Amino acid sequence: MADIIQLLPDHVANQIAAGEVVQRPASVVKELLENAIDAGAKTIKLIVKDAGKTLIQVIDDGKGMSVTDARLSFERHATSKIRTADDLFQLNTKGFRGEALASIAAIAHVELKTKQEQDDVGTTIVIEGSEVTSQEVVVTPKGTSVSVKNLFFNIPARRNFLKSNTVELRHIIDEFHRVALVHCDINFVMYNNGSETFNLPISNFRQRIVNIFGNKTNEKLVPVEEDTEVLKISGFVGKPEFAKKTRGEQYFFVNNRFIKSAYLNHAIASAFEGLLRSGTHASYFLNLKVDPQTIDINIHPTKTEIKFDDEHTLYALLRSAVKHSLGQFNIAPVLDFERDASLDTPYNFNKKETNTPSIDIDRSFNPFREDIKVSGRQTTAFKPTVNNWESLYIGLESNENNDPNSFREVQFESEESTASIFDSDNPVAQVQTTYQLHNKYIVSTIKSGMLVIDQHRAHQRILYEDFLKNMTIKEGVSQQLLFPLQLHFSVQEIQILNKLKDDLEHTGFVFSNVLKESLEITGVPISVPESEVSIILEQLISDVENEVPDAHFSATDLLAKSMAKSLAIKTGQSLERDEQEHLVNKLFACKEPNVSPTNKITFITMSVDELDKKFI
CATH class of the missing domain: 3.30.230.10 (Ribosomal Protein S5; domain 2)
Known part of the structure; x- marks a missing residue:
């Protein structure tokens, strides 16, 4: 029998290894930024086009590489960080496996330019799919520049699995944050499609977080x-x-x-x-x-x-x-049995002497005296006597007997009574038609048996179709706020909200001012409480960043889903009978009552026959 096990060609092995290291453009960004940090750079620039699908370039002012090192850096398991296996437990650098550049070069067009400080000229290497197409001398500044173009050009299937540009850019920014946050002693700059997204100067950790x-x-x-x-x-x-x-x-x-x-x-x-x-x-x-x-x-x-x-x-x-x-920092309550903070003397009163309060009294004042002098004029005070207060009730008895307008007896015009379908004594007429089970499900009777509705999913479906309708016909009803609502977000979050601004306004939001890191809202949809606005927008931003739909979904659809998810009745919320019935009626007035906006079942039915079988 012939041998069936064979060694894979290098280019195939590199592509398989690349699948472990490079899942998406953000993986390339991470590896290149970490290499720049290991090179001792003080300024690192990241340039991205089309969310990294067209270009990812990292430029640093580190120590650079020699001609030999530049060529060896693209070989698998070639590294300057470790010599023996024991070195794996003494690592103080980012990269150490020597797989990053080799894996990236196997699935992209890579151009490397590097120069050491003591050298007059540098080296440029161009690699396409693990094959070195050129290596030349070049004039370049000290440091290293790595350009990665056309990622996954030779693996179309992997490229098809990439998400939209918004999602991939979000992952790139996440990796950028993870590297830039902890390295406050390095100046990081990021450009996206030609515009500057971040410029983080050297600072302390707190200032880096704020930036x-x-x-x-x-x-x-x-x-x-x-x-x-x-x-x-x-x-x-x-x-x-x-x-x-x-x-x-x-x-x-x-x-x-x-x-x-x-x-x-x-x-x-x-x-x-x-x-x-x-x-x-x-x-x-x-x-x-x-x-x-x-x-x-x-x-x-x-x-x-x-x-x-x-x-x-x-x-x-x-x-x-x-x-x-x-x-x-008094964020959480702390027990101290030796001191009562409420009895402490404030700092500014610590060494001051106490002053005894004084009270001025008019000892000649008598409220029962008949003549009281008020602001220069004489008045006569009411003197309470027995005759005076009894006179207040004179004539009341005669008025009750003689006054035709007395309210002793009142008659109302009765409404015309009609016969009821159900006898008032019939207990069936008193039975509630809907019940709430564990503050999660609404149980209702139907002709064939029983209906059980998930209140959270059902309300999501109702709100989703309402929001979608308002955004489509652009007739969202808004309620004006007494005081404008000022909300603060990061620069990237404001950019996302700017893209969704028109659709949000069609649902009923009114934006009066949108700045670089804040926005002002003067109106919200009728169904949205003012206290929930910031939570809704945060959830919306998260959905856009992490769950951006495929090509057959629109931003309007995503916005409607996100708002419905945020505003829907939550599991565990108690509903009155009228609210339960209203929810049932609104659900079955929807175009697709069977499923929630995320395609999950909203209700189930159980026939009488199925119930009977349970008792056999």
Whole structure:
């Protein structure tokens, strides 16, 4: 029998390896930015076109590479970071596997320009699908410039799996944030389709957070500091009142590397227990410094997951540090049995002498005296005597007997009574037609048996069709606010809202002013409470960033779905009988009552026969 196992060609092996390292344009951005940081750059520029599908370019002013290093950097498993396997547990750099550039070059057109400071000229290398097409001497500034064009040009199937430009750009910006946040000593600049999106100067950690997420973020931050032999914690958490419905502003950095950890995230949630509204998530930006020997970074291709030696200790320290900060800055209540703060003397009255209050009394004043002199004139006061107060009731008895307008007896004109379909004594007439089960389902009787409706999904369908209709015919009804509502967002979030502004106005929103990091709303749709406006817009932004529809969906459809999801009756909300019946009637007046906007079943029916079988 012939041998069937064979070695794969290099270009095929590289493409397969690229699938692990490069899932989307954001993966390329991450790898190139980390290489620039490892090169000791002080200024890094990221240039993106068409959400990275056409061009991703990273320019740095780092130490550059020699001619030989430039060529070797595109070979698989070629790296300057490690020499032995033990070095994997002493890592202080971003990249170490030597797979990034080789994987990127296998699926894109790559052009590299690099020069070391002591050299007069640099090197340029052009690679297309792992094949070096040219290598020449070039005049270029100190540092390295890597241009990645036409990503996945030789793997059309992978390119077809990419999302829309809005989604892919969101992922690129996320990776940019993860790298730029923790490296405050580097100036980062990002350009998208020729326009400057970010320009982050060298600053401290707090200022870097504010530069990325907007000036309003500064007042939301609570500092967290803890230094132990095992773990050093520094950074900030967000105040509970500014918690968001989404998990966007949650960042863990271990030894200056962004990581994801559900276990450590639970420690933060535990520290905020009892302080957050239901369904909201706290923001945090925390740097964790640990001994490199106690962590294993090499367990995931994207290096965003880390294995810790002693997770339980880290959990306890992190939870107590955050809880301590919340108490220290009076965010969370703290018990102190030795002092009553309400009895403390204010600082400005600490050394002042007390003054005895004085009261002036007019000792000659007598309210029962007949003659009282008021502002220079003589008046006669009422003198209460027995005869006076009894005279008030003279004539009342005669009026009751003789006055024809007396209200002793009142007659009303009765309405014409009609015969009722049901006898008032018949118990069937008193039976409620709808019931609410566990504040989640509405149960109603139908001719063939029983109807069970999911109240949250049903209301989503009702609101979705209403919003879609209003946006289509552009006749959304708005209620004006007594005072304008000022909301603050990041620059990217404002850009998203600007794109959706017209559709939002058709639903009933009225925008009076839209600035770089804030907007002013003077009117909202009738069905939207003022307190829910910021939550709705945050949810909408999140949906647009993460769930942007395919080509056959429109922005109008997404907006209607997002608003319906935010405003629909929640599971656990109690409804009156009239509200239950109204919900049932409105649902079956919809064009597609069977499913919610996300294609989930809104109701089920159970016939009498099916119920009978349950009792057999």
